[in-house]
Amino acid sequence: MNLINEEITHKVFGEGNIVDQDGSIITVDFNEDIKKFVYPDVFAEFITLNDRDTAKALEKVIAKRELKEEALERKREEEKERLELERQRRELLKNHRIHESSQIVFWLDEEEQQYVFTDWQVSTGVVQSGKNKGQPNRAARLRPNSAGLLTIRELDQPETERQIIGLYMVDETFSGSLSEDGLVPSHEEFRIQLTDQEAEKMLFWNYYINSNYPHRTTWNSGKFRYFDNIWTAQILKDIIALKTDEEEIQKIEKFLEYFCQVNALDMDNIPEANGALKQ
Template sequence: MNLVNEMITHKVFGKGQIIEQDDAFITIDFEEDTKKFVYPDSLGNFIHLKDREVAKSLEKILIQTKKEKQLREQEREEEQRQIAEEAYRRERLKNLKIHESSQVVFWLDEEEQNNVIDNWTVFTGEVQSGKNKGKPNIVARLRPNSSVLLTVREADQAETVRKVIGLYMVPETFSGDDNEDGMIEAHEVYRIKLTETEAEKILFWNYYLNKNYPHRTTWNSGKYRYFDNMITAQILKDIVALKTDEAEIKQAEDFLQYFSEMNLLDLSELPEASGALKQ
């Protein structure tokens, strides 16, 4: 807005006229001196325009300018927050000792399935014997690089058809050693639920292998077991290929990228799945 030649009143210097203006400053000619002020911040605070219509128009511009400035500040703050979070995550990753079997897979019964997916939290179960009987199981290997795999099969089905219905990363501050209540919550971002049709194509035993008994597909006891981090990457890679919705593909790709970074995996060297069903 061009304010050159507009008459003003200054709280200290009295009446004056704007004689120069650019994007950052205005120059005002007072009776005794000529002074330069920051534009537009000085206007409306201690400098007031004489023409009311021009003042009203300027006020609208100043309000919009203030909103834009606040938005830019918020964007800068958000950018700085993200940079700080990324630096913090990388620092944690640098100091994180990666265990090759720090992932965990759960066998969910029919009652648990919907509850776990709806709440994105799984219970580790209780110790069945010994001095800690009745207390929650401690999943000591889990760290911020860990994923949780959720699997099911019907009671009358063979173990070979155990399917993956979802998976998630643990929160970035999670430590299995300190998880005394046995509840493993999901990361706010990195979590995926599979449709029934999709789950039929992601069979657990296509990926998992008991190295001592490579042809066996048995889960004799226990609510969960640990597995290699390569398996999660292989499953995520197949989910990316399986999805058809663009947003869901992006979600799976981001999950895979985050997981590979957290586990120091080179995706270009990721081997093909070689579970018991592929032997």
Template sequence: MNLVNEEITHKVFGEGNIVEHKETIITVDFNKDIKKFVYPDAFDEFLTLNNPETAQTFKAIFLKRQQEKEALEKKREDELQIQLLEQQRKDLLKNHRIHESSQIAFWLDEDKQEDIFTDWKISTGTVQSGKNKGQPNSVARLRPNSAGLLTARAADQEETERLILGLFMVDEMFSGNLGEDGIVPTHAEYKIELTEDEAKQMLFWNYYSNKTYPDRTTWNSGKFRYYDNVWTAQILQDIIALKTDEEEINHAKKFLDYFCKMNAIDPTNIPEANGSLRLS
């Protein structure tokens, strides 16, 4: 929008006339006193167009420019965040700080299963014996690449009936060897709660197996156990397949892409799940 010959009012210099308008600079004549201003920023603070119709048109153009500017800034921030995460992932791989089994499965108590999906505060439990008895359990393997499985079975159910109720990525700034409060912080975006019907189709032992005794399905005690990184990719892939809501499918796909990126896994080449139940 070219504003040459438009009359304006400046908060300090008073009435003036725009005598030149370049892409980012306008020149105003205040009765032979020539001033230059940054366009369009000056109209946000100092200048006002005197013609109401021109002012209204300019307002719409200015608003659009502001929205485009904000969108561009948001895009740049998002790209910077992606770059930071990518560098973080590369640093983790470079320094060999990603353990091949840096995922964690939690056994949820029946009385806490509802609350866990409300506040998403995951406790590691406490040490049951020895000199550290009563202290929070350490989860030293966990890093920003780690996911957590939330599993449960009823007291009268066989261990083979253990269900996956949900999963989450840990917070991108979390390091398990630095955690002292026994709480695993969850990622702001990447977490999934399964419905009751969905959970019934996601048996934990379809994915998990003990490498020494692959045919055994035992979890006698302990709040959590670690498992192989690729198993989370298999679980997410199956969740995507069983979901029917388009928005939930897209969210699970984003989750899988993020997880694979953080663990240097090719999302197009995820092996078939081979847990203990599939071996029997």
């Protein structure tokens, strides 16, 4: 905003005239006493424009600038928080070698299916026997590099029909060995829910394989089991191929990129799935 030749009043120096304006500096002539001030900061407290219309116009300029500065400050704070979370994540992982099977697969019961995509956390259940019977199960392998795979199977269905209905990264500060309530919370950003039609195409046993019994498709018992890191990457890659909405695809690609980063996987060299159903 051009303020040259505008008459002003300064709280200390009195009446003056703006004779020059260069970026963030204005020059004011107070009866041949020349002084320079920071623009527009000086108008917040020390200087007022004598012309009301110009003063109102300047107020709008200042308000717009303040909004922009507030937005930049928010971005700086968000980046600061992101870097702090990244520091915490690295601190958690620093003393723990990444396990090749540090992902978790849940078998969701009917009740859990009703709220899992609202609460975005799943219980590991309780210990069934021994001195810790009744206490929450601690999934000790889980770290910020872990994902929670959500699967379902009706009791009257064969195990080969087990479907993947969604998955999420665990919260970036979570450590399974330190969990006291048995709940595995999710990362706020990396969450995926599949439609019924999509889930029908994402069969769990296309990915999971028992190396000793490659054709076996049995879950036996238990609320969860551990899952190989590379298998989770394969699932994310296949979900990307399954999706048609560009926004969803970009979101899952970001998920895959993050997952590969924290699990030290080469995103460009993920092998094709080779689970029990593919043998």
